[in-house]
Amino acid sequence: MRVEIWSDIACPWCYIGKARFTKGLAEFAHRDEVEVVFRSFELDPNGARTSPVPVVEMLAKKYGRTLEEARDMEEHVARSARAEGLVYRTDGRDHGNTFDIHRLLHLAAARGRQEELLDLVYRANFGEERSVYDPEVLIVLAVEAGLDEAEARAVLADGSAYAAEVRADEREAAELGAGAVPFFVLDRRYGISGGQPAEVFTRALAQAWAGRGLAQPAAGAGACEPDGACAVPQA
Template sequence: MRIDIWTDVVCPFCFIGKEHLNQALESFEHADDVEVHWRAFELDPSLPAQPDSTLAEAIAKKYGASVEESAARQRQMAQLLQTYGVEFNWEDAKFGNTLDAHRLIQFAQTKGKGAELQDALMRAYLENSQNIAEHPTLLAAAKKVGLDASEAQAVLDSDDFREAVHQDEAQGAQIGIRGVPFFVFDGKFAVSGAQPKEVFDQALDQAWADSKNLLNNPEQGSSCCGGGGCCS
């Protein structure tokens, strides 16, 4: 079975959705026969490498909300992430461009390290307030998960995997993805948002049995991040 997951590394709900899927896979009797493929989705491709505003300011601008309202949402998100053992330092978070992060994740997948790098980069952003657009941050995460530093540097110094990222985004748009996380099981069953573990349990069972096709009419979950920011 193949699971394709569209995410962005600066999306808190993507981290939560990833954790719920992992929990479901732990209890899925056919887990050894599941292949996970990470697909790229940039929440805001126009973001600069060096953020010129705080996270609360950036989200407020995207939503058309006040900075105070945006900050309140980030505090709520931080409280939610604490239940997953993650301390979200949102006040210091650096909401920068994620294209190079996605390119490096594509490279990591060719080495069997996609999931590990995805997790490392998410934690670098959420817990350590690191700028995911900066190459030293990306290289540190690559080395942490066991990737060859010189190979990772070569990827970052080139345009390698840029087209693969854009192809992921184009395919996502084609099947109607408006926010992430978004999970597609064997190209037939879709789960949108950071749904509870039980939803992933059901999706795994349904995909394995090939009994119902949800891809043509996926329900847009509320726990997701999209071009307008993260909803709750």
Template structure:
């Protein structure tokens, strides 16, 4: 069964939501029958690749709220993150465009490393205060999860990955995605926002049960005879 997750690297609730989803996934007995697909989404495609302001200044301009209110909001998000085991450092956070980071994610998805890439990029952005628009930083992160350095460099300028990012965004919008994180289960159920682990567990159980009923495992009626097996049984 497919689970699709629309997300942006700069979204704190996407990391919090991922952590809750991961907790539910760890308890799910059929996780080997799930296909987890990360989908790109950009909250602010107009941000520059080079940081020009901190998180508070950026949010002040974007939301038109007083500095004290923004700081209180970030404190609330930090507390929320701690409840799922994350240590956000908004004081070190680097506000940059996430498009190159999404290029790395798209490459990682081709190698079945999308989940690993998302975790590493979230941690780099929110915990380590790294610039996720910097190519050298992204190369180091990609190499850490096993991607080829030349493939990473090529991905920064390959139109294929740019197209895939835009396609993910358009697909999400057609499904009604207006904010992230947004989790879609078998294209039947959805969870919007950083919900509790219990909510993910319930939705996983419900959607998988229905999917399993619609896609029963075929069992063959086998007539036995002499054979050789991988466990060494038989004559060969």
């Protein structure tokens, strides 16, 4: 069975959702027969490719909040991330265009190192004092993931490299009706949206394996919208 996950590394619920999916998959009886493929989705495709902005400032501007209120929003999401055992910084993070990161992730997929690079990029973006919008940081992460440095540099230097693959993923997301990420598609028959609890993923995998009805997402799951807005479920 194949599971495809549309996500963006700028989306905190994609970071959290991946961790929850991994836990849910670990409880699935046929987990060794599941292929997981990560697909590209840009939350801010029209954003500048340079000069990322601080996340807290972006949130304050987008929602018309004070900086303190924006920090509180970040802390709410951070608590959800930390509950999954993830590192999450609420200050000092950047937000920007992720197209080049997606292109590099497609190179990693072609070399069998996609999930390794994705995990490193997530951790750097949400938990470390390293900006993934810095090409030199991306090169370091690519090498840590097992990619060839020269090849990774060549991809980042050539804006057309793997661009078609990123755009193809985004077209498929639109065709499948993905209005937010993370978006999970099981065998092209069942869909789940949002950073659901692990047990929801386990049930969905079992339903898809058995060929039964559509796996319905639980209410209130966190997700990030195409305009970059990330919902914060209320307690």
